[in-house]
Amino acid sequence: MRPKNQDYEEIQRALKDAFPSVDTELHRDLWPPMLRRLEEQPVREVPWYDWALAAALAGIAILFPKIALLFAYHL
Amino acid sequence: MSLRERFKEGDLDAFEVLFRQFQGRIYGWIVRIIRDPGMAEDLTLETFWRIYRARGRFDPSADFGGWAYRIATNLALSHLRRRREQELPPDVPEKATRALDPALEGEKRDEIRRAFSRLPVKLQLAATLALIEERPYEEIADALGIPLGTVKSRVSRAVRVLRKQLHWMRVQT
Numbered sequence: 001m002r003p004k005n006q007d008y009e010e011i012q013r014a015l016k017d018a019f020p021s022v023d024t025e026l027h028r029d030l031w032p033p034m035l036r037r038l039e040e041q042p043v044r045e046v047p048w049y050d051w052a053l054a055a056a057l058a059g060i061a062i063l064f065p066k067i068a069l070l071f072a073y074h075l
Numbered sequence: 076m077s078l079r080e081r082f083k084e085g086d087l088d089a090f091e092v093l094f095r096q097f098q099g100r101i102y103g104w105i106v107r108i109i110r111d112p113g114m115a116e117d118l119t120l121e122t123f124w125r126i127y128r129a130r131g132r133f134d135p136s137a138d139f140g141g142w143a144y145r146i147a148t149n150l151a152l153s154h155l156r157r158r159r160e161q162e163l164p165p166d167v168p169e170k171a172t173r174a175l176d177p178a179l180e181g182e183k184r185d186e187i188r189r190a191f192s193r194l195p196v197k198l199q200l201a202a203t204l205a206l207i208e209e210r211p212y213e214e215i216a217d218a219l220g221i222p223l224g225t226v227k228s229r230v231s232r233a234v235r236v237l238r239k240q241l242h243w244m245r246v247q248t
Contacts, residue, residue: 012206
């Protein structure tokens with residue numbers, strides 16, 4: 001249910017006149033460019049051992065916070 | 076295994092079936108919002124690229140279309156924001172499917188477009204879909220992932236702001 005009132009209808013009419021309808025039909029198949037994109041930029045998934053390494057590092061940083069100073073010194 | 080389950084597992088054939096099923100609808104939705112056919116094709120591809128990348132998080136029992144519409148709407152919204160930052164006026168396609176009202180002079184139309192482009196992007200989006208494209212409020216709410224009441228209030232705010240701006244500019248609608 002739309003709130004129809006004079007303001008609404010006048011503004012709607014003005015907008016429809018100022019912005020002509022666009023053609024919403026797709027005139028070409030987008031699958032070939034999609035397939036090219038999938039081949040050019042293969043979706044990289046983070047392997048489980050990278051997650052395990054990140055978790056181990058986070059655990060070490062929580063258990064031994066001073067180790068951050070050692071890293072900072074070497075940077 | 077269902078089509079959506081196969082897609083979740085990374086089956087490219089299943090993705091192609093879903094792509095072909097939805098590409099037209101997603102393109103149509105985006106072009107209604109941004110009104111630029113070339114860019115709408117790019118954003119349609121970007122939508123499906125994101126869908127494919129995020130397939131692991133997809134729930135096969137959920138509505139694929141609804142998910143795709145939300146991703147497409149967010150991309151279109153980001154595009155509107157970028158376009159506003161670059162201060163480009165909204166594109167008016169050369170090939171219009173409806174003739175312009177001859178009584179509405181070019182200058183007046185420009186004023187209306189300018190007033191519209193000054194609206195906050197979220198109001199612009201709601202007004203484009205509800206007032207220009209006349210999409211049902213329920214469909215807009217689903218695609219934006221917001222309550223129906225929020226759509227109604229955005230449209231009504233857009234009408235109020237436009238009415239005020241056009242009155243100030245002495246543009247008779």
